[in-house]
Amino acid sequence: MVARTLCFRRHTIPRTLILYRDLWGQTNNSKNINLNNTLEKLYQLDLEEMLLLSFAFSFKPEKGFINLWKIIESENKLSKNFIKTFSESTQKKFINFIACTYKNFREKSKKEELNPEYRKFRFNPLINYPVLIPDKKIRPTSGLGQVYITPIPRLISERVVRGLYYDLSNYFQDGKKNPFKTAFGKVFEEYVGLILDKSINQYKIKKEFQYGKPDIDSPDWFILDLENKKAIVIEVKQSSLYLSAKTYGEIEDIQKSIKQTIGKGVKQIYQFEQNIKDRKYRELEEFYDLEIVDKMIVTYDKSYFNNSVLRDQVKQVDKTIPNDYHWHTISIEELEYIVGTLGDSIFDFLKEKKKEKFTDEMDFIDYCARKYPELKINNSYLNEISDKFFQELKMLEKGK
Numbered sequence: 465m466v467a468r469t470l471c472f473r474r475h476t477i478p479r480t481l482i483l484y485r486d487l488w489g490q491t492n493n494s495k496n497i498n499l500n501n502t503l504e505k506l507y508q509l510d511l512e513e514m515l516l517l518s519f520a521f522s523f524k525p526e527k528g529f530i531n532l533w534k535i536i537e538s539e540n541k542l543s544k545n546f547i548k549t550f551s552e553s554t555q556k557k558f559i560n561f562i563a564c565t566y567k568n569f570r571e572k573s574k575k576e577e578l579n580p581e582y583r584k585f586r587f588n589p590l591i592n593y594p595v596l597i598p599d600k601k602i603r604p605t606s607g608l609g610q611v612y613i614t615p616i617p618r619l620i621s622e623r624v625v626r627g628l629y630y631d632l633s634n635y636f637q638d639g640k641k642n643p644f645k646t647a648f649g650k651v652f653e654e655y656v657g658l659i660l661d662k663s664i665n666q667y668k669i670k671k672e673f674q675y676g677k678p679d680i681d682s683p684d685w686f687i688l689d690l691e692n693k694k695a696i697v698i699e700v701k702q703s704s705l706y707l708s709a710k711t712y713g714e715i716e717d718i719q720k721s722i723k724q725t726i727g728k729g730v731k732q733i734y735q736f737e738q739n740i741k742d743r744k745y746r747e748l749e750e751f752y753d754l755e756i757v758d759k760m761i762v763t764y765d766k767s768y769f770n771n772s773v774l775r776d777q778v779k780q781v782d783k784t785i786p787n788d789y790h791w792h793t794i795s796i797e798e799l800e801y802i803v804g805t806l807g808d809s810i811f812d813f814l815k816e817k818k819k820e821k822f823t824d825e826m827d828f829i830d831y832c833a834r835k836y837p838e839l840k841i842n843n844s845y846l847n848e849i850s851d852k853f854f855q856e857l858k859m860l861e862k863g864k
Contacts, residue, residue: 475800476625477515478849479655484511484628487654493647497636506635507561512853513549517558518624520550520857521595522617529611530595532556546856562623563595563612592627594619629764645702653684653700656762656796660685660698662845663803664810675747676739683733688754689811695754696810697736699729704767704774704793718774719781726770727778729761730791734784758814759791766795772825790818798828804843 488494503510509517524530532555535542548554564572572589596613614620629648636644653672660669670686685698703725709717740751767774770793779785792814794802806813816835818824823831832839 475797475843475846475850476621477519477853478846479796479800480515480625480628481511481849481853482658483648483651483655487651487658488647491647491650491654493643494651497644497647499632502632502635506631508557509554509561512545513554514558514561514624514628515853516546516549516857517555518562518621519854521558521562521614522621525614525617528613528615530614530617531609531611532559542856559595559612562593562620563597564589564593565597566599569593569596590616590619592623594623649700649702652702652764652796656698656700656799657685659796659800659803659843659845660687663807663843666808673747675745680739680745681732683729683736687810690754693754694811695751695756696758696760696814697733697756698760698762699733700762701725701729702764704761704763704765704770704795710767715777718777722774722777723781726761726763726774726793727782730759730778730785730789731782733759733761733791734789757811758818760814761791761793762799763793763795766797768827770794770827775825792817792828794828798832800843800846801841802828802832804846805839805841 484499488497488499500510503514507514520533521530524533532552533550535547535550569589572593594614594616596615598611598613632644633642633648636642657669657671664687666689668686668688668690670688672684673682674680675682683697684700687696687698689695703721705718705725706721708714709721737756739745740748740756743752763770774793775791779787779789802813803810816823817826817828817831823835826834832841
């Protein structure tokens with residue numbers, strides 16, 4: 465029941481697990497941050513508890529209310545971790561993490577004073593607190609115990625799979641330094657490479673390397689079609705735009721932000737291509753006979769108009785990038801779906817997308833919906849992780 469409902473948004477769970485559980489600690493910077501200890505300190509919960517409960521509660525609401533889950537199978541059929549996760553005490557810890565009272569919600573709603581022109585862009589406290597604790601004890605259905613109000617149920621899962629990044633980023637902020645963001649950047653690079661490696665079989669996946677003296681970093685990933693002498697170059701960035709630019713859309717904020725995000729990635733790829741053309745670095749000889757047919761910036765977050773408005777803004781803020789220079793910007797969720805579904809057809813897919821100006825400027829999710837309306841979006845690698853993670857959720861029923 466629950467797993468079937470989760471299907472359309474299932475890849476956020478395995479992505480979060482791989483980033484924070486499987487890959488964390490494998491890069492130098494991330495070894496210095498113990499995420500398990502940090503989560504325990506902040507929430508008295510571990511990662512898997514947070515993920516399981518966030519998705520279980522996301523699809524539990526009846527008439528805008530939720531209450532605690534109840535295990536219906538005999539405990540000897542279940543793992544100890546599952547029993548602990550859905551114990552009353554653990555569920556209440558999670559509710560404390562995602563919930564606030566009406567009074568607190570109203571206070572948080574009034575906290576941000578904005579110019580009236582921006583009122584509709586005001587931060588919604590439901591993003592941080594998607595569950596409200598009623599002032600009075602209410603029972604919308606006979607027989608239910610304590611209930612909680614959920615105006616937008618999907619925000620419960622979003623609070624963990626997306627909100628965790630911002631919580632940890634804020635927690636580790638130290639003036640201008642943020643060791644979490646530094647560590648996450650490298651872990652996210654590894655995740656992009658893992659998705660490419662698990663989805664593409666016909667071509668060589670090459671990792672970032674250094675060349676020249678002093679050391680120059682290459683772009684993060686390459687998809688190499690050695691038989692046809694073609695390459696796709698990929699640079700990975702955490703953000704497409706910073707929060708203020710996303711929230712208000714002021715052109716000055718966008719330009720300041722994009723220079724440090726997408727624009728920085730484009731500059732790195734452009735300089736790499738120029739260095740290949742100069743043929744003065746021995747380490748780049750592998751690329752002398754390859755045609756770089758496409759360039760991609762992959763971001764952790766998602767913005768809109770990446771390949772139209774934001775592409776134009778990159779060229780506005782960096783005049784060293786030629787007007788006819790081309791690249792794609794794609795979010796990680798779009799990349800997961802596209803390489804998972806199309807795999808080795810990635811070269812043809814990107815070539816087709818940029819044939820016409822109209823389709824070239826579309827965000828990838830919109831292009832896929834238009835070009836392949838009947839195509840079943842899929843990523844078998846992430847599906848396997850998701851299926852394993854959710855296999856015990858059928859053992860639940862609504863608490864009484």
